[in-house]
Amino acid sequence: MAMKTGLRTEIVISTVLLLGAALLFAGFLLVKLTERELLEERRASLQRTVRLIAAASPSSNALSTVLVPLTRDGELVAWRLYAADLVPVLSFSLESAPLPDDRPAASVPDGSLTETLTYSSLWNPFREPPPSWLDFTLAAGDPAGGVLQLRFSLASLVAQVHRSQRLVLAYVVLYGTVLSAFGIFVLNRNVVEPVRRLRSATAGVAAGDLAPIDMARGPGEISELAEDFNSMIAALQASRAETAAHIRSLEDANLALQQARDEVVRAEKMASVGHVAAGMAHEIGNPLSAVIGYLNLLRDELADPGQRDLAERSLLEAGRIDRLVRDLLDYASPARSTGEPLDPLAVLRDAVALLTNQGALDAVRIVDRAPERLGLVRMDYGRFQQVCVNLLLNARDAMPGGGEVVVTAERRDDMLVLTVADSGEGILGEHLGKIFEPFFTTKDPGKGRGLGLAVCQRLIVEAGGRIDVESEAGAGSRFHLRLPLASEGA
Structure with a gap:
């Protein structure tokens, strides 16, 4: 037989899963919205920076002077300058960031700005996060008509998003634990414990204990169930009392029948004894009285002690017969x-x-x-x-x-x-x-x-x-x- 989980276990597991899923969804939705806002702010900021670079760099030497400080700050990780014929003239990249791979188009109109986003904020504590950057392609301020490619790192943004994800996960675990503990406490007090008491009372009924239960505390449904249970107990008690009364009535009737039967048997015996006693009174009583009288006369006239003793013994036995006859008469036909x-x-x-x-x-x-x-x-x-x-x-x-x-x-x-x-x-x-x-x-x-x-x-x-x-x-x-x-x- 398969093992069945209890009501509390099923409700707790379902509640924890639903609550955890809801909190995780809400938390990571908030992180994604925040991430989108941060990414849009970073793009807008970098676009302004790139346009300022293009406006402030009319020549290659000026461009180098402007770009080198930006690489020291860590945001600009690589750049490449193309001549008008799209031949690379100058380039720079940090060890952690390669140069952009895409060659620009044959001509880039002045004032136009093309961007390419490589981004991943997926947090995996067991793997190194993939690199994220934002590439810009724009016309350089050089009169010869050059093209400039810039690559900005988004590592700080990804790190900020990862911190937010970890913080949200910690809040989800903490808040979910508190809510689950409170929910388990309320569930145990209002549902599980009353159901357990009802189950125990039901087992008591099966064992013959018809005591009602008190469910003053608890939800309305549990209280109604307890009232129905007590109504059932009252009906069982009434049925048991009625059954006991019927049993007592049957026992009394059986006793009365037994006594009546005994009385009938006794009456039959008395009738038989009465007939026998009446006959004995007539057939034995009169001769016995004569025998007793003659024995008394004989005892008085005998002088020999031995013979006198025999007469005494005969009188004693005759007296026993006389008493037996009288007892039979008393039993069979007592005087009213x-x-x-x-x-x-x-x-x-x-x-x-x-x-x-x-x-x-x-x-x-x-x-x-x-x-x-x-x-x-x-x-x-x-x-x-x-x-x-x-x-x-x-x-x-x-x-x-x-x-x-x-x-x-x-x-x-x-x-x-x-x-x-x-x-x-x-x-x-x-x-x-x-x-x-x-x-x-x-x-x-x-x-x-x-x-x-x-x-x-x-x-x-x-x-x-x-x-x-x-x-x-x-x-x-x-x-x-x-x-x-x-x-x-x-």
Whole structure:
């Protein structure tokens, strides 16, 4: 790919060339005009001198007397006198100037003056300038009818012209340099730098930076271009904001669809569990109650300690079956309740006190960082206490070696957010989406039925709230209860 020159380089080169050509043309035009005037003045002066020579030299001896002083002054460099028959009679020339080559005409009328100009003012510092002179042919003042040829040197005029040429060239270089430097400065400030800023801003847009630029200084066209650029940036920002809003809307819709799907799946599971629980209540509940009653009678009548222990174990296992049936019934068909205004923080502290008195929280330390009171929510006291007990026991079970359970609470708009955090092992990422499903548990067999969190979610959702979890493996878990605030007088 061919290398391209920049805007500044092209403009500077074009400007310098045009400016230099214009200055050189103007300077040498001035020199030529001056040279022409000087040459005309020298010709007129030499013509007067030649006529005076012709008038003051009636004889050859007088002519020599007049011409010798002129040769000493350096202007007259050669001369030749012809007789009437055009035979050379006298001649003189300096070493640097040859005699005129042209023989005069057969006769030269008195008073006539013929001149021949040999002139070159071209200045070349590497070569010697060619000689320049002015030749005159005229009738001598001799009665015999002689002809006189004179050659005058123009070297002083050529030297003067060369000095003028050098001076003009120096002025052109100096003045051109000053004008070019000023032009480059103005060009850089008013054109190149704004264009460079626009290019940098364009590269920033390509990288995702939609910041507008300020072009208060500069020509009107650059300012208009900057305004158009800022208008484009504003349109891109609006488009990006609109796109982000659409993406958020799609994400919200996707989340709502996912939640709706989860609710449908959960409803289907609950319906299945409800059918199973109803059947179990009728098919297992009544016989189980009879078995428990008979085991109690049998335990009371047995005297042997070993047999009595077997009866106790049988009662314990029968009780587990009874609790499982009741949990299934609670999950599948919880009793409807309109709820009542209650202080959720007070209920949570009651649950902590209840479990502490039972010794269920001896291995952990409860850290209460919630305020004394934040507001009321509408929910059944027993249901909310059941949710709190489940969350506290789950936090305890997540820390088999002991740890801290931190309770915090805050108000967010019209919602009360209560958080129960533990410092336990955390929940694996692939399990986070399943922990609220019925019968899903990560506990060892016999230590959990997988209904506690499912029941908690069902109860909180029925109260108009939401329960979420944040967790990382090895970093503990945080359960957030979000419930709408109720008015104090409700």
